[in-house]
Amino acid sequence: MTAFEVNGRKVDLEVDPRESLLAVLQDRLHLYGTKKGCDHGQCGACTVHLDGRRVVSCLTLASQVEGREVRTIEGVAGEDGTLHPLQRAFIDNDAMQCGYCTPGQIMSGLACIAEGHTGDDDEIREYMSGNLCRCGAYVGIVAAIRQVAGPAEA
Amino acid sequence: MTQTARGTGSDLGVGAGVPRPDGLLKVTGEFAYSSDLYLADMLWGATLRSPHPSAWIRAVDVGPALAMPGVHAVLTHEDVPGERFYGLEHKDQPVLAIDQVRYQGEPVAIVAADHPETARRAADAIVVTYEPREAVTDPRRALFDPGCPKVGPEGNLVRHQPVRVGTVPPTAEVVVTGEYEVGMQDQAFLGPESGLAVPAEDGGVELFVATQWLHVDQDQIAPCLGLPKDKVRLALAGVGGAFGAREDLSMQVHACMLALRTGRPVKFVYGREESFFGHVHRHPARMRYEHGATREGRLVYVKAEIVLDGGAYRSSSPAVVGNAASLGVGPYEVDNIHIDAYGAYTNNPPCGAMRGFGAVQACYAYESQMDRLAEACGLDPVEIRVRNAVSQGSRMATGQVIDSPAPLAGMLRELAAMPLPGSSCSPDLRALPGGVAQTTHGEGVRRGVGYGVGIKNICFSEGFDDYSTARVRVELLGDEPHILVHTAAAEVGQGLVTVQAQIARTELAELADLGAARVTVAPADTSVGSAGSSSASRQSYVTGGAVRAACVAVRERLAALRAEHPGLGPAELLRAHGPVEETREYRHRPTHPMDPLTGQGDSHVQLALCVHRAVVDVDVDLGLVKVVELAAVQDVGKILNPPALEGQIHGGSAQGLGLALMEEIQVRDGRVLNPSFTDYLIPTILDMPPMRLSILENPDPAAPYGLRGAGEPPTLSSTPAIAAAVRAASGLALPRVPIRPQDIALAPAAPAR
Ligand code: FES
Ligand code: FES
Numbered sequence A: 001m002t003a004f005e006v007n008g009r010k011v012d013l014e015v016d017p018r019e020s021l022l023a024v025l026q027d028r029l030h031l032y033g034t035k036k037g038c039d040h041g042q043c044g045a046c047t048v049h050l051d052g053r054r055v056v057s058c059l060t061l062a063s064q065v066e067g068r069e070v071r072t073i074e075g076v077a078g079e080d081g082t083l084h085p086l087q088r089a090f091i092d093n094d095a096m097q098c099g100y101c102t103p104g105q106i107m108s109g110l111a112c113i114a115e116g117h118t119g120d121d122d123e124i125r126e127y128m129s130g131n132l133c134r135c136g137a138y139v140g141i142v143a144a145i146r147q148v149a150g151p152a153e154a
Numbered sequence B: 001m002t003q004t005a006r007g008t009g010s011d012l013g014v015g016a017g018v019p020r021p022d023g024l025l026k027v028t029g030e031f032a033y034s035s036d037l038y039l040a041d042m043l044w045g046a047t048l049r050s051p052h053p054s055a056w057i058r059a060v061d062v063g064p065a066l067a068m069p070g071v072h073a074v075l076t077h078e079d080v081p082g083e084r085f086y087g088l089e090h091k092d093q094p095v096l097a098i099d100q101v102r103y104q105g106e107p108v109a110i111v112a113a114d115h116p117e118t119a120r121r122a123a124d125a126i127v128v129t130y131e132p133r134e135a136v137t138d139p140r141r142a143l144f145d146p147g148c149p150k151v152g153p154e155g156n157l158v159r160h161q162p163v164r165v166g167t168v169p170p171t172a173e174v175v176v177t178g179e180y181e182v183g184m185q186d187q188a189f190l191g192p193e194s195g196l197a198v199p200a201e202d203g204g205v206e207l208f209v210a211t212q213w214l215h216v217d218q219d220q221i222a223p224c225l226g227l228p229k230d231k232v233r234l235a236l237a238g239v240g241g242a243f244g245a246r247e248d249l250s251m252q253v254h255a256c257m258l259a260l261r262t263g264r265p266v267k268f269v270y271g272r273e274e275s276f277f278g279h280v281h282r283h284p285a286r287m288r289y290e291h292g293a294t295r296e297g298r299l300v301y302v303k304a305e306i307v308l309d310g311g312a313y314r315s316s317s318p319a320v321v322g323n324a325a326s327l328g329v330g331p332y333e334v335d336n337i338h339i340d341a342y343g344a345y346t347n348n349p350p351c352g353a354m355r356g357f358g359a360v361q362a363c364y365a366y367e368s369q370m371d372r373l374a375e376a377c378g379l380d381p382v383e384i385r386v387r388n389a390v391s392q393g394s395r396m397a398t399g400q401v402i403d404s405p406a407p408l409a410g411m412l413r414e415l416a417a418m419p420l421p422g423s424s425c426s427p428d429l430r431a432l433p434g435g436v437a438q439t440t441h442g443e444g445v446r447r448g449v450g451y452g453v454g455i456k457n458i459c460f461s462e463g464f465d466d467y468s469t470a471r472v473r474v475e476l477l478g479d480e481p482h483i484l485v486h487t488a489a490a491e492v493g494q495g496l497v498t499v500q501a502q503i504a505r506t507e508l509a510e511l512a513d514l515g516a517a518r519v520t521v522a523p524a525d526t527s528v529g530s531a532g533s534s535s536a537s538r539q540s541y542v543t544g545g546a547v548r549a550a551c552v553a554v555r556e557r558l559a560a561l562r563a564e565h566p567g568l569g570p571a572e573l574l575r576a577h578g579p580v581e582e583t584r585e586y587r588h589r590p591t592h593p594m595d596p597l598t599g600q601g602d603s604h605v606q607l608a609l610c611v612h613r614a615v616v617d618v619d620v621d622l623g624l625v626k627v628v629e630l631a632a633v634q635d636v637g638k639i640l641n642p643p644a645l646e647g648q649i650h651g652g653s654a655q656g657l658g659l660a661l662m663e664e665i666q667v668r669d670g671r672v673l674n675p676s677f678t679d680y681l682i683p684t685i686l687d688m689p690p691m692r693l694s695i696l697e698n699p700d701p702a703a704p705y706g707l708r709g710a711g712e713p714p715t716l717s718s719t720p721a722i723a724a725a726v727r728a729a730s731g732l733a734l735p736r737v738p739i740r741p742q743d744i745a746l747a748p749a750a751p752a753r
Helices: A021-028 A084-092 A104-113 A121-127 A138-149 B023-028 B115-123 B139-144 B213-224 B251-264 B272-278 B317-326 B359-377 B380-388 B407-415 B496-508 B539-564 B570-577 B642-661 B712-732 B741-745
Strands: A003-005 A008-012 A047-050 A052-055 A069-071 B003-005 B043-049 B055-061 B073-074 B107-113 B127-132 B157-165 B173-182 B194-197 B206-207 B234-238 B268-270 B285-294 B299-309 B337-345 B445-458 B467-477 B482-486 B516-522 B581-589 B605-617 B624-635 B693-698
Touching: A008 B107, A008 B157, A021 A047, A047 A104, A047 A138, A084 A104, A084 A138, A084 B023, A084 B299, A084 B516, A104 A121, A121 A138, A138 B337, A138 B642, B043 B115, B043 B251, B043 B272, B055 B107, B073 B251, B107 B115, B107 B251, B127 B624, B139 B337, B157 B317, B157 B467, B173 B359, B194 B251, B206 B213, B206 B251, B206 B299, B213 B234, B213 B251, B251 B268, B251 B272, B299 B317, B299 B359, B317 B337, B317 B359, B317 B570, B359 B380, B359 B445, B380 B407, B380 B445, B407 B605, B407 B624, B407 B693, B445 B712, B467 B570, B482 B496, B482 B570, B496 B516, B496 B539, B539 B570, B539 B581, B605 B642, B605 B712, B624 B642, B624 B712, B642 B693, B642 B712
Parallel strands: A003 A069, B043 B268, B206 B234, B299 B337, B482 B516, B624 B693
Antiparallel strands: A003 A008, A047 A052, A047 A069, B003 B516, B043 B107, B055 B127, B073 B107, B157 B337, B173 B285, B194 B206, B194 B268, B285 B299, B445 B605, B467 B482, B467 B581, B605 B624
């Protein structure tokens, strides 16, 4: 059995050693908010936090998360449904079109802010470059992260 | 998905920057994409695809797959309950291969099993005996070599569309020629093909699917299942991007067949690699152009041969050829035109709809020619375009008169007057081409500026009966007036649900009580009439027009009721009378076929212009390109929703950037070499530069609110602008897109110009 936490809830599952965290989140826990765009670590759509650090869940084996904390997009808003400021900022800045990349962008954006990589917009772009958006909502994504991170350093 | 928004008419009506109502679900991860659908008893589908671009099938043994535990069904073409062929315009594509395969990746058999991995392994266990044969992979040979094997049902010609205007003189004061190539681009939507088919009690099936046009799916699926249309009911699941790739069927018939066979829900989700084989791509093109002009740079004639490789099946190739022909000289006034546009069948991957189809390829070539002409005439690239620019009243190559504003010269002047970005003398590696992967200090970096102009037809052309249907209902819910808008139009990310609600607010605002009413846009499904496709930049125009018409009809009904019961407000009327509901179809004005010999005819409804300026830094030693800035001027007639519109221009420009510099499905001998995001590169947030936009609102009187479709035009002009900028920086001819690093770094020593 592999025991870990997802969004503050304890999970205890028999996982296949080859099973990815993404597959477990989607197919076993029915947490479909985390998206699969490539399953090969190329697009960032499946980004989640593992002990507070961002990882691509498609390249993370479920068996590796034993005893660790996983946070997905479903765990970002408050218990009462209050949006996290970054979620609000994505809406305010129309930082999405189809929205398929959005959960991954938000998980990455949260980490980007927490890591302090928001000194200027170029730095935000550098540290968000692992998350593809085919709809091209990049302008809004930078603006949303900027809105939450505060003004750029001079 | 049901989208509800609340607020007053004026701040949430047409023209307001209303946030998308589906945004809340999208930022919380609750928006249900087709890949997220789940039923406890569902099975998983998988597809066995041909490894060969061209082969006879001598035998198929499904036995080993059927014997695997957990496998519930294995089906081949023999199990197709109804018609065995389907297609958008022409039924030439088999549901499952029959005796032969015509492209690599063609579906041969399908499996349903209780686990996705089991389904995949079972598909692999099917034994197919192929007899490979010569693959036709050169479209010119397919078209012009009489000895070439035939791929299509009647040969290899999908469509030949000539355009003949005036008499092309043998020469002119200035003549420039060029051969250009556009590679095969993939739509690469981020959410791969997926859907869930659920067998229904009446012997029919319900399909929840990400698509661009529910009714054309239904029209194709039902005959293949041998069912009447009312037994094949479709509902739109969340769509993870489309860009044309969901206009043709992918897993739809397969999922329904398996669901009907097993009596269980069946879900298909393609992986990324499979997705590269699961949908049509942008037609690669080979184009020869000759432009003749006066010494002053005034166009005298244009000759062109445009060859579009449609791959193994027809899909929307005929319309793509029509666009390339009718828009083949671009938005320029030319008296003498001789164009031949061809679509070819080959054993390459099938090509069909992608944002800007047909127009994108031609635009790249004619704009490259305009730059050559500018140089030959000693003119500035902006000036040569201004001198030849169309305007309202100009005649297109088809003879069609542009009957709404087309202020191209002014757009170009405005674009050229925009300030240029500062030079990159920054020591920051991130500012250099290649970014942090740079291995130099920027010694080889040169700056270039380029311009591109594009013209795109909006809505379906050439006599197609193009319409949309909207049902609008006003009723009291919990004693509050409520407006329900129901269409079958596919929200694919463009913001259509937002715009439908905005239109309802605007049209029903004058009913005092309704101004502040809740507006809900109902989930799209086939229980209402067709909305047509979410393509050709047409939904704001056509579905927007239908929603407006239905709202006007509701308004008139309410006004009549009010006249009968003076003194009652809308809410009281609704209480007394019950709900008021109206359904309307909206058609844009008719279009006409192109003459098959001369290409003449009023084939388009509306034409939209976009112009781009690109500023690039090119490391001429390493072949790396950084797009420093893109600027664009686009005339949209009327802005319905500013942020959604800007998003379309950013997104369209990004895909044009991809085509210019990064994106190509590499096909060798009919086989795809790079079906992954490691090898097929799409623009990241680092590749896409900031944009400077100017959006004009010169209304088209024929269109609802005067709007002009906006999603595609930026995809046209961005590509040639970037290519021109790279040429300006490098001094190389670069006739082919995407421009690869080796095209720059390993170019022959003597520059072509
Ligand atoms: S799905 Fe994990 S990176 Fe694309
Ligand atoms: S919003 Fe569609 S991929 Fe980013």
